[in-house]
Amino acid sequence: MSRVLMLAAGAAGAAALLFAGVAPAQADTAPVTTCNNWHLQDGHNTPLCVTVSGTSVSLTGQIALAGPPSPGTPWPPAPEQTSTTLSADVVGGGNLGTAQQNVVFQASTLTIGPLNVTAACGTTVHASFSISTYPWFNTPTTVDVPINC
Template sequence: MNRTALAVAAAAALLAAPATAVAAPVAAAPAAATKTTTCGASGLQAGLMTKVCADVTGDDVQLWGQISLAGPPSPGTPWPPRPEELITSLSADVVGGNALGAVRGGTVFTVSAVRVGGVGGKVACGSTVHASFSVSSFSRFSAPVTVDVPVVC
């Protein structure tokens, strides 16, 4: 018998045979929590653009601040700019509740965006988290940017 005849005979045998195989029920996989990122309004601090954001996944909240160039350099500005030593502070708390933490430290900014994190934790559903991010340098004071994020589970 050639291959085509064998394939036709096998298919006919399968169609004629009673179906005895039953598919096992498949348990539904638990729905994965979706990560939602919310950022507050950006602001200028130490001559740079800053913002503070919160990543919320279920009842877990992770906060971060970002530092980036405020725009293209002015004509005649040396490129790349010299590195700038910055002092950063990121803090967060549950409104009417406990603090989620704070980090303060030095950061060197050159051209690429810098992300500062390390604050967060589990928060009760229905709570609101308030976060603040400030950036200052030797000659410039900070004007913190903030965000208020509801935790909807």
């Protein structure tokens, strides 16, 4: 092989190696949903789901009956004034957003939200959903999700 061809082949190979790592990686933009499907709060099941797509984060909570009524319990149950709060925070950082809503819960499952926020790549979002119905104390449902970009 001539010296010119060897230099050309070497240059082409070096260029191929050089540019192989330059192409930008495609970000995984398919939404990923993480849920805490069973959490008792104020005598209710209060699941929380968090959907992440890129840097967009969406929180949705639900209020549902925790189980079938006890024998002798009046049906339907009495309506309950319920205060709800969806909140998203950066772990080790600040609040990304909070949404409060007052609802009347009786027996049908209620969906609360969504609360839509944006988080920086590489952070972890701590999502919480709490309800308060007198005389019960709230114990928020929580989900932590990484923001991988």
